[in-house]
Amino acid sequence: MKKKGLVAGLLLSATILTSAFVPVTTNADQAPVVRFEGQPIAFSLQPKLIDGILMASVRDLAKALSMEVTWNAAERLAVVTGNGFELKLPLNSDYAYVNGKANTIYGSTQMVDGSMYVPLRFFMESANHVVRWDSATSSVNVTKQADSLPVVGTYDHLVTLLTQNESSGSAKVTLTTTTSKQAKSESFGNASAPTSDSVSVVVQDSASVAVPSYSGTNVQVQGVDESDVVKTDGKYIYTVNKQRIVVTQAYPADQMKVLSILDFPGNQDTQFQPSEIYVDDKYLIVLGNSYQNYKPIPYNSAGGVTGKKMILPMRSQGTAKVMVYDLTDRSSLKLLKEAELEGNYVSSRKIGSSLYFISNKYVNYYQYREMTDKEEAKTGLVPAYRDSAAGDSFTSIPLNQVYYLPKALDPNYVLIGGINLNELKQTMNVTSYLGSGQNVYASEENLYIAVTNYEQMRIQPMRMPAGDSAQGIRVGEPNGASPPVEPPQQETIIYQFGLNAGKGEYKHTGKVPGRLLNQFSMDEHNGHFRLATTTGEMGRTDEGISKNHVFILDANLKEKGKIENIAPGERIYSTRFMGDRAYMVTFKNTDPLFVIDLKDPAEPKLLGALKIPGYSDYLHPYDENHIIGFGKDTTEVDNKNPNGPQSIAYYQGMKVALFDVTDVNNPKEKFKELIGDRGTDSEVLHNHRALLFNKEKNLLSFPVNVMKIDSNQTTNNSKKPASAYGNFAFQGAYVYNLDLEKGFQFRGGITHLTQEDLQKAGQYVYAGDKQVQRVLYIGETLYTVSNGFIKANDLSTLQEKNSVVIP
Structure with a gap:
């Protein structure tokens, strides 16, 4: 009690030392009851509604959580500590420090009747507690966020959450996905280590015809399949072809023919657009978006819904749709099951006989709050x-079965559907979460939803020395000079869900500073979750400069180890986690390839770096000591603008490099291959599923659009300008042999364009239906797939064997 009296005295002294305050309007009678774990909190100073925000004394909130409070007179802030948690609350501020990191309060700390008050929601959520409004008892309930996510519960609470999101100005985000399979051993070839995409098995199809080895989709790791626009089962090739699914008998090559076309004709009521597929020995699984048109909502001139006057245009509500077909008769596919989730299809993963697919449904609260029919x-x-x-x-999913993500609130539902393909008569499992996510990562055991929160840019917080009046003068800023602008604060929140028979059950929450690049920024390995993030902004030279980091979290998503501040001034272009190592490429003017040792999760180490021209957008393993980088070559030129950087790097043609990391302290670029000039591009730079690689066959192939500088664009006495673009020269698949002795050996290109097509081509790439999208092999035949053709070439000679026109 003596210590608490001292704290109160210090807080009171802070009031005396503080300069003039703006009066606040309070009404204690309007403050609701606040319960902690179901029991009312015994406040010594009653909570107050100040400018519509529920505020409570720092001392009482800390006491409720069994924490200590001290006053830092020098910095004029209250410090709350306990259970490994530290919260610093500057006086009269709209920001606070949570475990050393600045967070926006969405309100402000204030002195009321001699005690510091803080927004209750901010305080509790910063301490990893959940705050929600219970309309039935007109009370605020605070619960620990250790074992479960909070439930939306009621319509009133849903409206409260949506209006809170509206007032906080949360940014809208999109959802993408990624997967990995958890490691089962320490070796490079374990389940979490990236592998090639070949399926080296011999099976019997339904007609008892031997099927040779064939390539599968290039996934991040083995064990968790990823959907794609082209799939093969070793005899047939299945393709998403515009609004259709085309089934082609591909093996043997001399018997190629289109076997069936699955069309999805639309009408005035519904329209289905397929986007990706899976294939196994029993089923063809088609995924995409279905749109159901409905009538305009009737509105009157005042904007209210009346049912009399229709002035709004036609709109359509969408669903993410799965259609499962029986493959017994490929010439006449039979539909076995349909399943839909409201919202837009995001992505999916297939783990054994379990299919998981995800949708995002935007919650248009503005529309529904004006409706007179509340039901x-x-x-x-x-x-x-x-x-x-x-x-x-x-x-409909009852709101008492809808959870919400407290630190990722957004007017959006994330729906996860799970289907047991062995029991198609069972209804799928569906879980729903109010919130948002930018990346979804799945292993065999866990699903992770990650969202990056971006705080709005703000000026440095005001700090007034004793005796100053409230004129906004800041320390160290004579004459009221403009303060520096801080960069947006970024923090990625990770929600972990256990996968159990097609259903996701919440397990843990974690967070790391910064933003993720893509799916390869995350990885699960030996019970740890690893992430690579970037903070700050390129181009800055102050504290807001971009920096890169690697974090290792334990099974409970608590920080275990980290390496921070890698390559200041650059950002991550690609990352690859491979067992006990990570490889990271950052870029500004040159391409540093960093090798990171993750064997000891508590003490990760930066081993070595290689700086070369260019950068890699995608890293793919060759073996334990070699990795392939796909990206762009660059040319660095002096910048003639005295107000800009000293030099500028212009990207050139495509670059494929083989890096030797045998000596992890001194990685080397062993071989490189340059393709075309500025403007050359490949889907593999943006989509790893476009790559075909098989180490045993020394086979490397990918689709590419090649641009080349014409000879008349340069002279004998001058080089081509670094900024000059090439003209269209080729579209198709490039095929290489790749080994550790000779490196990249170009074998040739396979195109679906005729010579006439090339002659008609202009400066820019346009291949239309002849744009090669994927390359695959079955036995000793290489197949290239476009919307207009499937072409078969001999794998050894690249001589064309056969082709089939897709009508």
Whole structure:
């Protein structure tokens, strides 16, 4: 009690030392009851509603969580500590430091009647607690966020969450996905180590015809399949072809023919657009978006829904749709099951006989809050799904079964559907979360939803020395000079869900500073979750300069180890986690390839770096000591603008490099291959599934659009300008042999364009239906696939064997 009295005295002294305050309007009678774990908190100073924000004394909130409070007179802030948590609350500030990191409060700390008050929600959520409004008891409930996510519960609470999001100005984000398989051993060839995409098995198809080895989709790791626009089972090739699925008998090559075309004709009511597929020995699984048109909402001139006057245009609501077909008769595919989640299709993963697919449903609260029929509004605001095993109608998910992500609130539902392909008559499992995510990562055991929070840019917080008046003068800023602008603060929140029979169950929450680049920025290995992030901004030279980091989290998503501040002034262009190592490429003017030792999760080490011209957008393993980089070559030139940087790097043609990391302290570029000039591009730089690689066959192939500088663009006495673009020269697949003795050996290009097509081509690439999208092999035949053709070439000679036109 003596210590608490001292704290109160210090806080009171802070009031005396503080310059004039703006009066605040309070009404304690309007403050609701606050409960912690179901029991009312015994406040010595009652919470108050100040400018519509529920505020409580720092001392009382700390006491409720069994924490200590001290006053730092020099910096004029309160410090709350306990259970490994530290919260620094500057006086009269709209920001605070949570474990050393600046966070926006969305409100401000204030002195009221001699004690510091802080927004209750900010305080509790900063301490990893969940705050929600219970309309039934008109109370605020605070619970620990250790074992479960909070439930939306009621319509009133949903509206509260949505309006809170509206006032906080959260940025809209999109959802992408990634997967990995958890490691089962320490060796490079374990389940978490990236591998090639070949399926080296011999099976029997339904007609008892021997099927040779064939290539599969290039996935991040083995064990978790990824959907793609082209799939093969060793005899047939299945392709997403515009609005259709085309099944082609591809093996043997001399018997190639289109076997069937699965069309999805639309009508005035519905339209289905396939985007990706899976294939196994039983089923063809088609995924995409379905759009169901409905009538305009009737509005009157005042903007309210009346049911009399229709002035809004036609709109369509979408669903993410899965259609499962029986492959017994490929010439006449039979539909076995349909399943839909409201929202837009994001991505999916297939783990054994379990299929998981994800949708995002935007919650248009603005539309529904104006509706006079509140029951209809409530129905429209909740997520829903449909499974043909249960009938044709949609099933709404009750709000007491909808969870929300406290630190990633957004007017959006993330829906996860799980289907057991061995039991198609069972209705799929569906879980729904109010919130957002930018990346989804899945292993065999866990699903991770990651979202990066971006705080709005703000000026440095005001700090007034004792005796100054409230004129906004800042320390160290004579004459009221403008303060420096801070960069947006970025923090990635990770939610972990255990996968159990097609259902995701919440397990843990973690967070790291910075933003993720893509799916290869995350990895699960031997019970640890690893991430690579970037903070700050390129081009800055102050504290806001870009920096790169690697974090290792334990099974509970608590920080275990980290390496921070890698390559200041640059950002991550690619990352690859491979067992006990990580490889990171950053870029500004040159390409540093960093080798990072992750064997001891608590003490990761930066081993070596290689700086060369160019950069890699995608890293792919060759073996334990070699890695292939796909990216662009660059040319660095002096910058003639005296106000800009000293030099500028212009990207040139495509670059493929083989890096030797045998000596991890001194990585080397063993071989490189340059393709075309500025403007050359390949889908493999943006989509790893476009790569075909098989180490045993020394085979490397990928689609590429080649641009070349014409000879008349240069003279004998001058080089081509670094900024000059090439003209269209080739579209198709480049094929290489690759080994450790000779490096990249170009064998030739396979194109679907005729000579006439090339002659008609202009400066820019346009191949239309002849744009080669994927390369695959079956036995000793190499196949290239476009929307217009499938071409078969001999794998040894590249001589054309056969081709089939896709009508």
